[in-house]
Amino acid sequence: MTGSATRTVTVVPLTADHADEVVTIYQAGIDEGNATFETVAPTWEQFDGAKLPEHRFAALDEAGRVLGWVAVTRVSDRCAYAGVVEHSVYVHPDARGRGVASALLKALVDSTEAAGIWTIQSGVFPENSASLAVHARAGFRVIGTRERIGRHHGVWRDTVLVERRSPHIG
Numbered sequence: 511m512t513g514s515a516t517r518t519v520t521v522v523p524l525t526a527d528h529a530d531e532v533v534t535i536y537q538a539g540i541d542e543g544n545a546t547f548e549t550v551a552p553t554w555e556q557f558d559g560a561k562l563p564e565h566r567f568a569a570l571d572e573a574g575r576v577l578g579w580v581a582v583t584r585v586s587d588r589c590a591y592a593g594v595v596e597h598s599v600y601v602h603p604d605a606r607g608r609g610v611a612s613a614l615l616k617a618l619v620d621s622t623e624a625a626g627i628w629t630i631q632s633g634v635f636p637e638n639s640a641s642l643a644v645h646a647r648a649g650f651r652v653i654g655t656r657e658r659i660g661r662h663h664g665v666w667r668d669t670v671l672v673e674r675r676s677p678h679i680g
């Protein structure tokens with residue numbers, strides 16, 4: 511992909527056809543050091559097994575290349591939390607700053623609300639100002655900062671818990 515990639519973004523269900531690009535974009539975000547505690551991207555099989563099949567999307571350019579993806583996991587097996595999911599959103603470094611994450615989050619909100627899911631949450635490193643901005647723009651609110659919640663390359667790090675509570679459910 512080049513920096514002159516086209517401007518048109520189409521959001522489609524994420525399938526095995528997108529596997530290699532999804533994993534590559536995941537690893538690019540990981541390598542920047544402020545996206546996740548993970549240090550190695552999962553294989554497609556691990557990703558596919560962990561993420562809910564109904565609520566995963568890829569953003570494509572006009573040539574069908576993957577610009578970014580969003581996917582969710584359930585946070586709990588307890589029925590009280592049946593409508594609560596945790597999401598990840600990753601955009602190719604060359605495709606940032608032109609609304610790809612916003613388009614993916616809109617698709618995710620529409621899809622989860624249609625399925626009766628009422629809360630989407632995520633943990634964001636406080637240093638990840640792009641992610642905090644994207645989530646604020648998408649209607650997520652900051653719940654608070656979880657202090658020294660996990661170790662990343664041996665260093666204790668905080669996360670900011672963000673959530674979007676659907677106004678349409680309940």
Ligand SMILES: CC(C)(COP(=O)(O)OP(=O)(O)OC[C@H]1O[C@@H](n2cnc3c(N)ncnc32)[C@H](O)[C@@H]1OP(=O)(O)O)[C@@H](O)C(=O)NCCC(=O)NCCS
Pocket residue numbers: 539540542544545546598599600601602605606607608609610611612613632633634635638639640641643644645647
């Ligand atoms: C965070 C990330 C997904 C944002 O993707 P993106 O496609 O560049 O974001 P968008 O272009 O949709 O931006 C949405 C809004 O956030 C703002 N924003 C995006 N990046 C920003 C930055 N670096 N600083 C300030 N604001 C930023 C945009 O200005 C836009 O606001 P606007 O609609 O009012 O103009 C992308 O930087 C990324 O993939 N990072 C690595 C992986 C990662 O950290 N994922 C999140 C894990 S919690």
